[in-house]
Amino acid sequence: MTKVSMTVNGKTVSGDVEGRTLLSGFLRENLNLTGTHVGCDTAQCGACVVHVNGEAVKSCNMLALEADGADVGTIEGQANQDGSLNVIQQAFQDHHGLQCGFCTPGMVMSAAALLKENPRPTEAEVRKYLEGNLCRCTGYHNIVKAIMAASGQDVSSIAAE
Known part of the structure; x- marks a missing residue:
């Protein structure tokens, strides 16, 4: 297991992951941010798109370790500050x-x-x-x-x- 740390939707988070843990899995399973959907696990469908350091990436095609130290944005972070839809x-x-x-x-x-x-x-x-x-x-x-x-x-x- 390896410890990863990143900023997700403005909050610093960390967790222990196996080397093979995908970013989508880390978000869903470790952080309980289940808005990031996994439809194919092969980067074909785009249901898992998140932002990493301001760029759109398919999180089922990126290891959680690759996001260590990154700024990650998920669908849960898209709403306005007051909780209303953006x-x-x-x-x-x-x-x-x-x-x-x-x-x-x-x-x-x-x-x-x-x-x-x-x-x-x-x-x-x-x-x-x-x-x-x-x-x-x-x-x-x-x-x-x-x-x-x-x-x-x-x-x-x-x-x-």
């Missing part, structure tokens, strides 16, 4: 960007990374950025619409597919 989460709710909700945490985390990098993406740019996130329920249309709305763009003319 602008991206609210847009997902307002524009029906979720159905079963399994992919939603990873989508929100990916959207946050995209909007940090590109504050006003086009529809094509949003779709391209989300290529690593799979959703089996929504068909992506309302997810794209929600992300564009979160960026402050008028989405009223985007018709349903």
Whole structure:
């Protein structure tokens, strides 16, 4: 066992992990932050996206040891200080960007990374950025619409597919 320490959602945390422990497992099992979903364990679906030192990463494809000393952000840290939904989460709710909700945490985390990098993406740019996130329920249309709305763009003319 090896001790890891990191800052998760603004709080310093530590724990003992085996060398093979994935970051997703450390977050879910050691820290009980179960909002980070694991859908495939092979970095294919994007349900496990978190931010590590400001970058979106698939936490099922990163060892917890690799995050030692890092600043990690999870879906649990996305809400506003008062506990209300942040602008991206609210847009997902307002524009029906979720159905079963399994992919939603990873989508929100990916959207946050995209909007940090590109504050006003086009529809094509949003779709391209989300290529690593799979959703089996929504068909992506309302997810794209929600992300564009979160960026402050008028989405009223985007018709349903």
